[in-house]
Amino acid sequence: MTDTLAQTDDALAPLDFAVTRNLAAKSPSERAQLLENPGFGTVFTDHMVDVCWSVKGGWHRPRVQPYGPISLDPAAAVLHYGQEIFEGIKAYRHADGGVYTFRPEQNAQRLQRSARRLALPELPTEYFLQSLRELIAVDGDWVPSGEDQTLYLRPFMFAKEAFLGVRPAQKVAYYLIASPAGSYFKGGIQPVKIWLSERYQRAAKGGTGAAKTGGNYAASLLPQAEAYENGCDQVVFLDADGNIEELGGMNILFVMKDGTIVTPASETILDGITRNSLLQLARDRGLAVEQRPVSLSEWREGVASGDITEVFACGTAAVITPIGALKAAGFEDAQPIGELALSLREELTDIQYGRREDKHGWLHRLDA
Numbered sequence: 001m002t003d004t005l006a007q008t009d010d011a012l013a014p015l016d017f018a019v020t021r022n023l024a025a026k027s028p029s030e031r032a033q034l035l036e037n038p039g040f041g042t043v044f045t046d047h048m049v050d051v052c053w054s055v056k057g058g059w060h061r062p063r064v065q066p067y068g069p070i071s072l073d074p075a076a077a078v079l080h081y082g083q084e085i086f087e088g089i090k091a092y093r094h095a096d097g098g099v100y101t102f103r104p105e106q107n108a109q110r111l112q113r114s115a116r117r118l119a120l121p122e123l124p125t126e127y128f129l130q131s132l133r134e135l136i137a138v139d140g141d142w143v144p145s146g147e148d149q150t151l152y153l154r155p156f157m158f159a160k161e162a163f164l165g166v167r168p169a170q171k172v173a174y175y176l177i178a179s180p181a182g183s184y185f186k187g188g189i190q191p192v193k194i195w196l197s198e199r200y201q202r203a204a205k206g207g208t209g210a211a212k213t214g215g216n217y218a219a220s221l222l223p224q225a226e227a228y229e230n231g232c233d234q235v236v237f238l239d240a241d242g243n244i245e246e247l248g249g250m251n252i253l254f255v256m257k258d259g260t261i262v263t264p265a266s267e268t269i270l271d272g273i274t275r276n277s278l279l280q281l282a283r284d285r286g287l288a289v290e291q292r293p294v295s296l297s298e299w300r301e302g303v304a305s306g307d308i309t310e311v312f313a314c315g316t317a318a319v320i321t322p323i324g325a326l327k328a329a330g331f332e333d334a335q336p337i338g339e340l341a342l343s344l345r346e347e348l349t350d351i352q353y354g355r356r357e358d359k360h361g362w363l364h365r366l367d368a
């Protein structure tokens with residue numbers, strides 16, 4: 001499985017970005033200090049990309065400009081009706097100094113699927129890739145080289161038309177910002193404790209669960225707060241039939257006694273690119289992979305009987321995290337810790353950082 005560009009984008013002329021340099025850009029020593037221990041999502045680079053879209057003009061006014069506040073009309077539709085989508089993707093510094101990203105066409109295509117569901121315009125794959133390259137051209141020095149460090153890229157799109165009627169906006173903005181990142185969880189790669197959300201659901205059939213849209217995350221905040229109150233790091237959601245869906249920001253995978261990897265198949269969850277890549281690496285190792293519904297009782301009974309030997313979560317921001325416990329109002333189950341999650345994590349990150357052969361053609365150079 002080699003990733004290829006969407007065929008339909010071949011004929012597109014590239015966008016002509018107007019670049020305005022940030023005169024207050026951080027000095028190399030200020031930047032080095034910020035890159036020492038960036039944490040997740042708090043430090044931002046000197047520039048951002050934005051492209052406008054309108055019904056009349058299509059995609060226009062592509063810009064690279066200094067990172068800073070966005071001016072919005074208070075009636076902008078996104079502030080009222082949440083018409084917004086985003087992506088999460090990382091840039092990796094390789095030992096030869098090059099800057100690479102991982103399967104960006106997949107993120108471009110998922111942004112297009114999210115756009116369709118949220119009645120937003122589809123950004124062509126070529127424009128998406130170009131926006132990544134344009135930002136790296138000015139902020140490439142922000143891609144850190146420390147162990148497990150990356151530059152987290154956050155493309156997003158929202159309805160900026162000032163109109164209080166409820167209909168798809170006719171004016172939209174696409175932005176790309178970037179944030180140097182270390183580990184997503186404060187504790188690094190420690191097993192996390194997961195809270196089972198029994199009172200709140202994240203998504204429903206026919207809803208927006210498979211789209212990467214802000215509303216899904218807004219809906220996860222209260223159960224996430226409940227998780228923290230109960231000493232847990234993350235929350236896992238069930239669907240209306242009692243099947244496991246996913247975590248607030250990660251997919252979930254189960255390892256069975258015979259090495260088979262099982263992960264929920266559902267139209268209400270995000271089709272994770274990390275998950276798909278791990279399933280491919282598992283198949284390459286000769287392991288069986290099943291995408292099918294997994295009920296809560298299958299999970300609990302499987303752990304109790306030893307049929308499930310490992311449970312882990314994955315996503316771009318958090319990479320792979322073993323699950324050490326599942327807690328709910330009425331029980332707390334310790335989870336078995338195995339070797340597979342960490343060995344897949346090593347294989348995946350070795351590919352991403354250029355330490356291992358990229359057999360599937362997943363890497364995409366951004367700075368050349």
Ligand code: PLP
Binds near residue numbers: 273274
């Ligand atoms: N599920 C949710 C709700 C997410 O926010 C994410 C993160 O992007 C994922 C799953 C994992 O997706 P990916 O591996 O593409 O980052």
Ligand code: COI
Binds near residue numbers: 088248249250315317
């Ligand atoms: C990502 O992993 O890129 C995400 O968007 C998850 C988010 C909760 C940080």
